[in-house]
Amino acid sequence: MSCRYKEERWDLKQLIASGGMPSSHSATVTALAVAIGLQEGFGGSSFAVALVLALVVMYDATGVRLHAGRQAEVLNQIVCELPSEHPLAETRPLRELLGHTPPQVRFYALF
Numbered sequence: 754m755s756c757r758y759k760e761e762r763w764d765l766k767q768l769i770a771s772g773g774m775p776s777s778h779s780a781t782v783t784a785l786a787v788a789i790g791l792q793e794g795f796g797g798s799s800f801a802v803a804l805v806l807a808l809v810v811m812y813d814a815t816g817v818r819l820h821a822g823r824q825a826e827v828l829n830q831i832v833c834e835l836p837s838e839h840p841l842a843e844t845r846p847l848r849e850l851l852g853h854t855p856p857q858v859r860f861y862a863l864f
Contacts, residue, residue, distance in 0.1 A: 779814060782807035815855045825849045 786803035793799050825847035835842045 779807075779811050782810045819854065822849050 782803070786800065786807045789797075789803045790800045826849045829846045829849065832841055832844060832846070
């Protein structure tokens with residue numbers, strides 16, 4: 754939605770891309786859990802499965818992927834400091850924006 758608002762066009766890659774804001778993955782799984790809860794009840798097994806899925810996705814966004822992005826920053830800096838004759842000096846930089854901070858995930862899970 755933010756891409757649509759800012760650039761006046763839809764960017765469907767943002768729905769499946771990792772990192773960036775808003776946290777489309779967190780928002781999607783939260784919306785799924787709420788929709789199932791409203792439709793089938795918050796005490797049902799379908800809601801429980803959707804809630805667990807949402808928690809796993811949000812944990813992944815704030816844990817594994819956030820730290821992988823931070824490691825990518827360090828590795829990119831190391832590669833930039835390599836001498837030009839080093840075989841890895843010309844490698845393509847790693848993608849650094851992979852995950853979200855916990856406040857970002859909480860915010861977009863709520864809104």
